[in-house]
Amino acid sequence: MSHPAESVNLNPQAKQMADESMVRCLEAQARAIWPQEAPLLTRYALPAEPRILDAGCGTGEAASRIAELFPRAHVLGVDVIDPSLELARERYRALAPRLEFQHQSIYELSAAKGAFDLTVCRHVIHSIPHADRVIAELARVTRPGGYLHIIAEDYGMLHFQRAEHDPRDFWHQVPPAFGASTGTDLFIGRDIFGILAPMGFEDLRIDFIIVDTLRVPRETFAAIIEAWRDGYAGPVGDYTPISRPKAVQYFNQMIANIRDPLGYALWLVPVVSARVPGGKKAGV
Numbered sequence: 563m564s565h566p567a568e569s570v571n572l573n574p575q576a577k578q579m580a581d582e583s584m585v586r587c588l589e590a591q592a593r594a595i596w597p598q599e600a601p602l603l604t605r606y607a608l609p610a611e612p613r614i615l616d617a618g619c620g621t622g623e624a625a626s627r628i629a630e631l632f633p634r635a636h637v638l639g640v641d642v643i644d645p646s647l648e649l650a651r652e653r654y655r656a657l658a659p660r661l662e663f664q665h666q667s668i669y670e671l672s673a674a675k676g677a678f679d680l681t682v683c684r685h686v687i688h689s690i691p692h693a694d695r696v697i698a699e700l701a702r703v704t705r706p707g708g709y710l711h712i713i714a715e716d717y718g719m720l721h722f723q724r725a726e727h728d729p730r731d732f733w734h735q736v737p738p739a740f741g742a743s744t745g746t747d748l749f750i751g752r753d754i755f756g757i758l759a760p761m762g763f764e765d766l767r768i769d770f771i772i773v774d775t776l777r778v779p780r781e782t783f784a785a786i787i788e789a790w791r792d793g794y795a796g797p798v799g800d801y802t803p804i805s806r807p808k809a810v811q812y813f814n815q816m817i818a819n820i821r822d823p824l825g826y827a828l829w830l831v832p833v834v835s836a837r838v839p840g841g842k843k844a845g846v
């Protein structure tokens with residue numbers, strides 16, 4: 563499906579996604595999230611040698627963990643940022659050729675209909691416009707009876723303690739303005755049910771990864787917010803009523819909250835899963 567008259571920037575966060583802060587961010591996010599996410603992935607009824615797609619794979623944090631979790635799987639990671647793909651190939655060379663990385667856009671994948679048993683898409687659909695088009699494309703390449711597994715971020719699901727630079731004000735103002743400027747839905751975690759339900763998927767579920775100061779090491783959680791500060795304070799200044807220096811103050815407040823041994827902070831991360839209708843579950 564091509565859209566020659568496309569006027570919306572399909573990759574509004576391309577600069578942030580290619581920044582070194584994003585490499586740090588994806589590392590820390592994977593360390594925080596994977597221990598709770600792996601058991602969700604093993605629920606799916608997959609064939610003995612599953613074909614798995616990681617759509618928008620970034621630096622391969624999840625694709626490599628998935629290849630290790632399913633030792634007989636073939637895992638393809640695709641992305642549009644070449645340095646991220648090169649880093650992934652370099653870091654996880656030991657898992658090749660069972661794990662491979664290719665430059666492909668998730669709006670228009672090269673795979674045939676039904677090519678994958680499991681299609682994973684983590685931390686992507688909040689950052690791009692027309693998420694519904696991407697989900698339809700992910701469904702196209704997933705076989706009937708196969709699964710979609712999507713981390714759909716929602717920037718209304720972050721909670722920090724109140725302080726001088728109250729993070730509630732930041733998270734109240736920034737996501738709507740940022741989303742409006744970039745044509746993206748930064749609340750897609752709560753909106754995705756309404757996108758998927760009419761598409762006729764089966765076994766539609768929403769689980770939550772709980773990234774908080776009790777379950778995740780404080781330094782790992784702090785590293786996520788530090789990376790967000792370093793990559794996003796600038797765009798927050800450009801796109802929202804909050805200036806760049808003010809954004810840095812807010813992020814620093816959140817980091818201090820996380821590092822405070824008496825502090826509590828929470829990020830709820832929605833994980834959406836669904837089964838493509840038709841076909842049979844593996845082993846059934």
Ligand SMILES: C[S@@+](CC[C@H](N)C(=O)[O-])C[C@H]1O[C@@H](n2cnc3c(N)ncnc32)[C@H](O)[C@@H]1O
Pocket residue numbers: 572573579588592617618619620621622623624640641642643646666667668669683684685686689690
């Ligand atoms: C926040 S990163 C998440 C990376 C990875 N999924 C993870 O969980 O570590 C989002 C990724 O989506 C990629 N992306 C954005 N638009 C894309 C597109 N049209 N096709 C493929 N990847 C895309 C970005 O380049 C970036 O690497």
